[in-house]
Amino acid sequence: MTGKIIFGGAGDLPISPFTKGSMVFNKTCAWRNIKPVIDINSCSKCMICWKFCPETAIDIIDGRPAIDYDYCKGCGICAAECPGKAIKMTAEEK
Ligand code: SF4
Ligand code: SF4
Numbered sequence: 001m002t003g004k005i006i007f008g009g010a011g012d013l014p015i016s017p018f019t020k021g022s023m024v025f026n027k028t029c030a031w032r033n034i035k036p037v038i039d040i041n042s043c044s045k046c047m048i049c050w051k052f053c054p055e056t057a058i059d060i061i062d063g064r065p066a067i068d069y070d071y072c073k074g075c076g077i078c079a080a081e082c083p084g085k086a087i088k089m090t091a092e093e094k
Pocket of ligand 1: 038
């Protein structure tokens with residue numbers, strides 16, 4: 001198979017385990033040098049970013065994605081997968 005698979009929303013993706021698990025003791029934010037910022041006005045609330053985040057660092061609050069910067073490692077997967085380009089990776093402030 002070649003090319004990118006396009007998902008309409010998180011409901012199109014398989015069910016997967018979703019917990020911070022042992023990561024609550026290992027704040028992966030220490031690895032980050034760029035961070036994702038969501039433009040909530042451009043967000044369709046599809047929750048694909050929530051589904052793809054490998055650190056379970058995106059929570060759903062009031063039906064919207066919210067990044068937990070204690071655990072976001074700045075990998076950029078959420079920004080790459082966001083169909084509406086609502087997530088921009090920006091330089092981390094130190
Ligand atoms: S930020 Fe992007 S991927 Fe995440 S819910 Fe909004 S539109 Fe979907
Ligand atoms: S940059 Fe990576 S770790 Fe951070 S919220 Fe996006 S997908 Fe998750």
